[in-house]
Amino acid sequence: MSYAYLFKYIIIGDTGVGKSCLLLQFTDKRFQPVHDLTIGVEFGARMITIDNKPIKLQIWDTAGQESFRSITRSYYRGAAGALLVYDITRRETFNHLAGWLEDARQHANANMTIMLVGNKSDLAHRRAVSIEEGEQFAKEHGLIFMEASAKTAQNIEEAFINTAATIYKKIQDGVFDVSNEVITMIYIIRLETKAALVVINNIEVVELMENSIDTIWRLRFFAPHM
Numbered sequence: 001m002s003y004a005y006l007f008k009y010i011i012i013g014d015t016g017v018g019k020s021c022l023l024l025q026f027t028d029k030r031f032q033p034v035h036d037l038t039i040g041v042e043f044g045a046r047m048i049t050i051d052n053k054p055i056k057l058q059i060w061d062t063a064g065q066e067s068f069r070s071i072t073r074s075y076y077r078g079a080a081g082a083l084l085v086y087d088i089t090r091r092e093t094f095n096h097l098a099g100w101l102e103d104a105r106q107h108a109n110a111n112m113t114i115m116l117v118g119n120k121s122d123l124a125h126r127r128a129v130s131i132e133e134g135e136q137f138a139k140e141h142g143l144i145f146m147e148a149s150a151k152t153a154q155n156i157e158e159a160f161i162n163t164a165a166t167i168y169k170k171i172q173d174g175v176f177d178v179s180n181e182v183i184t185m186i187y188i189i190r191l192e193t194k195a196a197l198v199v200i201n202n203i204e205v206v207e208l209m210e211n212s213i214d215t216i217w218r219l220r221f222f223a224p225h226m
């Protein structure tokens, strides 16, 4: 399907906050009750419409576990948007937000739009972080903010689409140029016994990369002109 723009997103935040569930709810309208720990990165895509224009979201779901931190850092490159996720029932996931922002500041485009998501709003009775604290943190750091639930789907569409609307507006205002972000990457993906070579750039993605990825080795970046 053709599209006017392709926006790359990255989903970041501590392990267990619900990053993979947010993606699954947005792409498949399903909820996964079991914590299926993400190893390295997973990938999803969906079309949306902003201002009557078809936009493809290419979404990279990273592993929150500390041991994967150096791998996930390489996925900030070329991202127009990020969902920075914490769990409203686990205070420490909120306390770690500054560390995630520091990573983003170092590895992402300075104009990347960041949506702060306080996930698991269905568990408000076990809340450890107030809505006001989330709002305040977002305001201090120039982020958009929303509480959401990957379980009930509350605010899931909004979280992904409002981020895209903000990116779209930045493009219209000339502060962000996605055409500068054409980066070609080559990955070798091991799918159980098979090995596949996949070439990815910000224009088209080989959608072989569904959730069945075992291991990804990033080989190298090519310069944008290639």
Ligand SMILES: Nc1nc2c(ncn2[C@@H]2O[C@H](COP(=O)(O)OP(=O)(O)OP(=O)(O)O)[C@@H](O)[C@H]2O)c(=O)[nH]1
Residues within 6 Å of the ligand: 013, 014, 015, 016, 017, 018, 019, 020, 021, 022, 032, 033, 034, 035, 036, 037, 038, 039, 062, 063, 064, 065, 119, 120, 121, 122, 123, 148, 149, 150, 151, 152
């Ligand atoms: N009640 C509730 N549980 C949720 C919600 N979102 C995720 N969970 C649960 O939280 C656990 C972790 O969710 P994941 O999406 O796997 O977490 P993650 O952030 O991807 O974790 P890593 O891949 O390790 O970084 C799972 O048991 C989910 O079912 C939510 O909105 N509400």
Ligand SMILES: [Mg+2]
Residues within 6 Å of the ligand: 019, 020, 021, 036, 037, 038, 061, 062, 063, 064
């Ligand atoms: Mg995950």
